[in-house]
Amino acid sequence: MIESYLRNFEAFSANGGGSAPPAVRSLRLSAITRFETLGFPTTKNEDWHFTSTAPIAETDFSPLTKSARTPDASALSPYRFSAEWHTLVFVNGRYDAGLSGGAALPDGVHVMPLGRAYIELSLVVDEYLGNVASFDAHTFTALNTAFINDGAVIHVRKDVELAVPIHLLFVSDAAAADGVAQPRNLIVLDRHAKATVVESYAGLAPGRYFTNAVTEAVVGEGATLTHLKLQQESADAFHVGTVDVRQARDSHLFSFSFATGGALARTNIYTTLRGEGCGATLNGLYIGDRDQHIDHQTRIEHVAPGCYSRELYKGILDGEAHGVFNGKVFVHPEAQKTDGKQTNNTLLLSEKARIDTKPQLEIFADDVKCTHGATVGRLDETALFYMKSRGVNARLARDLLTYAFAADVLESIECTEVREGLEAATLQRYTRQWAGVLPEHAGSR
Amino acid sequence: MLEIMDLHAVVGGKEILKGINLSVNAGEVHAVMGPNGSGKSTLAQVLAGHPAYEVTAGTVTYDGEDLLAMDAEVRAQKGLFLAFQYPVEIPGVSNAYFLRAAYNEIRKARGEEEVDPMSFADLMDEKMALVEMDGAMLTRSVNSGFSGGEKKRNEILQMAVLEPRLAILDETDSGLDIDALRIVANGVNSLRTPQNATIVVTHYQRLLNHIVPDVVHVLAAGRIVRSGGKELALELEARGYDWLLEGAAA
Numbered sequence: 001m002i003e004s005y006l007r008n009f010e011a012f013s014a015n016g017g018g019s020a021p022p023a024v025r026s027l028r029l030s031a032i033t034r035f036e037t038l039g040f041p042t043t044k045n046e047d048w049h050f051t052s053t054a055p056i057a058e059t060d061f062s063p064l065t066k067s068a069r070t071p072d073a074s075a076l077s078p079y080r081f082s083a084e085w086h087t088l089v090f091v092n093g094r095y096d097a098g099l100s101g102g103a104a105l106p107d108g109v110h111v112m113p114l115g116r117a118y119i120e121l122s123l124v125v126d127e128y129l130g131n132v133a134s135f136d137a138h139t140f141t142a143l144n145t146a147f148i149n150d151g152a153v154i155h156v157r158k159d160v161e162l163a164v165p166i167h168l169l170f171v172s173d174a175a176a177a178d179g180v181a182q183p184r185n186l187i188v189l190d191r192h193a194k195a196t197v198v199e200s201y202a203g204l205a206p207g208r209y210f211t212n213a214v215t216e217a218v219v220g221e222g223a224t225l226t227h228l229k230l231q232q233e234s235a236d237a238f239h240v241g242t243v244d245v246r247q248a249r250d251s252h253l254f255s256f257s258f259a260t261g262g263a264l265a266r267t268n269i270y271t272t273l274r275g276e277g278c279g280a281t282l283n284g285l286y287i288g289d290r291d292q293h294i295d296h297q298t299r300i301e302h303v304a305p306g307c308y309s310r311e312l313y314k315g316i317l318d319g320e321a322h323g324v325f326n327g328k329v330f331v332h333p334e335a336q337k338t339d340g341k342q343t344n345n346t347l348l349l350s351e352k353a354r355i356d357t358k359p360q361l362e363i364f365a366d367d368v369k370c371t372h373g374a375t376v377g378r379l380d381e382t383a384l385f386y387m388k389s390r391g392v393n394a395r396l397a398r399d400l401l402t403y404a405f406a407a408d409v410l411e412s413i414e415c416t417e418v419r420e421g422l423e424a425a426t427l428q429r430y431t432r433q434w435a436g437v438l439p440e441h442a443g444s445r
Numbered sequence: 446m447l448e449i450m451d452l453h454a455v456v457g458g459k460e461i462l463k464g465i466n467l468s469v470n471a472g473e474v475h476a477v478m479g480p481n482g483s484g485k486s487t488l489a490q491v492l493a494g495h496p497a498y499e500v501t502a503g504t505v506t507y508d509g510e511d512l513l514a515m516d517a518e519v520r521a522q523k524g525l526f527l528a529f530q531y532p533v534e535i536p537g538v539s540n541a542y543f544l545r546a547a548y549n550e551i552r553k554a555r556g557e558e559e560v561d562p563m564s565f566a567d568l569m570d571e572k573m574a575l576v577e578m579d580g581a582m583l584t585r586s587v588n589s590g591f592s593g594g595e596k597k598r599n600e601i602l603q604m605a606v607l608e609p610r611l612a613i614l615d616e617t618d619s620g621l622d623i624d625a626l627r628i629v630a631n632g633v634n635s636l637r638t639p640q641n642a643t644i645v646v647t648h649y650q651r652l653l654n655h656i657v658p659d660v661v662h663v664l665a666a667g668r669i670v671r672s673g674g675k676e677l678a679l680e681l682e683a684r685g686y687d688w689l690l691e692g693a694a695a
Binding site for chain 2: 381382390391393394397403404406408
């Protein structure tokens, strides 16, 4: 329903949208125009071949413009990692000052909601907002850009290394039903800065709502960004989340996408290696059951020479879940000595679970080393027999192997709290019935 | 303890075991030797309950019960243990976790109480010393990235922890240097009691210098073609297998 968004845009421009700087207002205007032209993608669109957006397109979601009743802090605790972390909480897409906070930030680190950043970080906003995530060919990014209104801005100045992660926590409660939230985040690391940002989405109550998030990140020369996106939306929710990164010379990115929530979820992780000597690692884990549809698209643009990229996405699908992985790697003509490796492994636990995996390498330079591989399989019978031969019963052996399949990629997360949190959640998911029998922590670290 | 009668087994449509007869009593060590492809490993896998092998004829009685009717995990819970020729890597599950899960399952099956992590850690300290393993191995994923020797020692560690009644060592000596072989053999010897029994499957006589068998069997083309005392192993070492194979064909 393009029309309802166009109508809502009129209303939004007339009142709430007025608080933004003129540059942002004109950005929104060009975005809504582009959105109108593009419309919602169909499965004829190569980027959406395996994912129908019809359930989203055919629903009339109303914009969530005002903050709902503040949820109890206890409802959020399962999604928090540490009281020490500086955390910005957004309820139904709107910043909630009362639930936000945490340890004080060191000098040179600024973390604030977008509304405040318009004033206090105006230079950063002016320079980067809307400049990294192109909406030219991306309907959902255009839609998000048209409705830019709230989100987080993080700025880490030159040479500042942030030891403690910053957590952006987006929760949706019962009041989010039938509504759409479109958070917009901007992360800027100056030269030689270092930070870890956890961006998580959680549903606190059942209900059908739509989250359409966009995060832009700029990683300066020699800077290091760790970005962990955790998607645990409610079972009936729709989620489209795009992370678009621009990397300068000698910068490093570690990205992890954990996706397990929602009825229909699409995550886009994009990075452009614009300077020599960059490294990017894009890892992820998707876990689906029932009739969930969980789609990932990654895109790595090797623009400059001498960069490496590593990618490992794993998935576990049960029930009638449908997973999609599309990993694009583009090596531009100037990007000689590119070293790229992409792997996608999916474990199917049921007959009706399904994965469409599509690696896509387009290489226009001649001196490069790029590989990709995808496997789809069931549990390793040899390993099952090995475990059973030690007295472990068949069901527990299956559960442990399923957990182990996931733990293998979770191990790549350096942030202890997130790694152990996801390992525990995954272990619990697959070994629920063994509670009390097994040790708490199965991981090998 | 173990009574194998006229055992036939098929894998992938091909008959590998063609009528095995073997009887093992408590307190004994039996060596099963034979050339490559003779069916040694198949025999070990069939006894442990590998689903890929189909038993087409014969019986196996273990402590008076029908072994072939039991699932692999039940066999293990009743005290049967197979040390794998190629131990399986399980990335993501720590050695300590796996061992404790197995140990507790076996205790449960025996009607014993499960142990808490503290008591289990004490038990592990004792067992690790037996196979000269470093504590760091416990926190690593099961066999993942282990060297050949580490994997074999890990098998013997599992055996030491699970304390089987009947242990089957499938070519545990293959790929081991002499030091590792000695460590593995010492581990096995120190676990011997008058109540348990061991079947050592091997291609070489070398291991039998360290684990001295009571009976040596020669397997060829799916049948036991000769049985004898430990001298038989020495004779095989000196003469090879051919003289027996000719006899078998005749």
